[in-house]
Amino acid sequence: MSVRGDSSALPSRADFGPAFPAHIAIIMDGNGRWAQARGKKRVFGHKEGIASVREITTECARLGVQSLTLYAFSAENWKRPPLEVRYLMQLLRLFLVQERRTLMENQVRLGAIGRLDKLPKAAREELERTIAQTAGNRGMLLRLALSYGSRSEIADALRRIVSEARAGRLSPEQIDEESLRGYLYDPHTPDPDLLIRTAGELRLSNFLLWQASYSELHVTECCWPEFRAPQLHEALRAYAARTRKFGGLEPRPSANGTPA
Ligand code: FPP
DSSP, rough: EEETTTTTOOGGGGGOOSOOOOOOEEEEEOHHHHHOOOOOHHHHHEEEEEHHHHHHHHHHHHHSSSEEEEEEEEEEGSSSSSHHHHHHHHHHHHHHTTTTTHHTTTTOEEEEEGGGGSSHHHHHHHHHHHHHHTTTSOOOOOEEEEEEEEHHHHHHHHHHHHHHHHHHOGGGGOOOOOHHHHTSOTSOOOOSEEEOOOOTTTTTTTTTTTTTTTTTEEEEESSGGOOHHHHHHHHHHHHHOOOOOOTSSSOOOOOSOOOO
């Protein structure tokens, strides 16, 4: 364990053993419930959620996670009351401006997936600015899923595949799992190894359905505004205890050395 100046112990990557996730994806749920349980408006929970985003991003970068994908606004979230949507978009813009410094200090590169053209112009511009400013950073990739839905991602991919085929640049025989991946929003980032959901719901909510096929799931009752470094460490410890088989068999040594 490394020790911070204030003498509180911080784990290092080695403390989690050899099974350490390269890519973590998080469904940040429970902001509204957390606020309402404290007699506050739902938006108070979103505001407090920003502090968790900052702490988790910094801690993942420190530990050497390669990619962190946060479900910040789903394609379905546009159905929320207009005031809440407006607040979330303002919060996104503020986050992008205020966190640039922290992202630069931690060598974090920002990326985004989703139907970004649906975002309000002001938020989109700040997003593009922060992506450009952090593009040269060599540390972790922080991907924000914004106006994101897996079904629309797959529909968008199919639309592009069909137009390529119509133009004679693609034949049905060329379509396989890997070529299809090439049409998703971000084909270059490897699939998430660990998918965390806060606030206890046992569903994927249209998040990375293709990419999370073999992700290890970790669901915690903790609401997002309370999900901080110790809760992340707990998820990493749970991940380290899993056996990943990807549909194959767990390697089991037999007495004579041949597979059991
Ligand atoms: C789910 O909580 C969370 C969201 C819909 C948005 C997540 C947004 C943030 C954490 C803040 C903004 C983040 C960035 C990166 C700018 P909920 O409101 O659905 O909670 P509930 O299920 O308790 O109602």
